[in-house]
């Protein structure tokens with residue numbers, strides 16, 4: 001009797017520790033030294049048989065976004081001498097969606113649940129570290145879309161229909177500031193809210209100057225009736241809408257011209273890295289330099 005329950009206990013313990021090891025493998029967290037965090041919730045390939053398939057919600061992966069995040073990291077390092085922090089989910093979206101609240105994300109599976117928690121705890125750890133070292137920072141939540149128009153869609157938690165309003169209304173009505181994932185950055189930036197998200201020095205404008213059509217931007221301030229992704233769970237959880245000084249932007253990359261070939265991925269990585277240096281100067285009023293005290297440990 002005693003022996004049986006001991007065996008059961010040992011078995012349970014070893015299954016649990018195997019699962020804990022798996023969870024470490026499913027979240028690829030790479031420490032950096034810039035005040036930038038790149039989260040990649042939909043770039044994973046792994047479909048372990050012991051995790052239940054999700055029964056509802058979107059289950060298609062954002063192809064090549066994990067590869068793209070590594071290239072963006074390399075280009076940032078070349079330009080500014082330090083890497084951003086990366087948090088990549090390696091599980092396929094049919095098993096876990098880290099860009100949704102836990103119920104829809106993991107749909108009750110214990111390993112998927114533990115992986116979701118680790119993904120978001122890793123991001124929160126980075127946010128605390130960046131806040132201590134720099135006072136403020138930026139989360140880029142990296143995705144891919146296949147909408148008809150191949151533009152880079154920048155999401156600030158301001159919906160397409162809300163973007164269809166005028167600059168004056170965006171700047172006058174305080175409700176937009178309550179909604180946005182760049183709430184704290186708006187206070188820091190010398191520019192108005194409408195200029196921050198779609199003016200001549202917005203991230204959209206800076207990317208267009210590097211050859212990548214973007215929305216919102218001065219030439220394309222709103223989507224009209226077209227489908228446009230304005231951001232979801234990650235930019236709400238890891239931006240400044242609900243407090244703190246880490247703001248967040250969802251960067252949705254089209255397939256054609258950005259994610260389709262490794263040459264285009266590299267071109268976009270260079271463009272975004274260049275744009276981010278200017279963006280930090282203009283809006284954070286900060287020069288992008290690595291934090292010397294948080295250099296990643298040697299392997």
Ligand SMILES: [Zn+2]
Nearest residue numbers: 042062143144
């Ligand atoms: Zn996505």
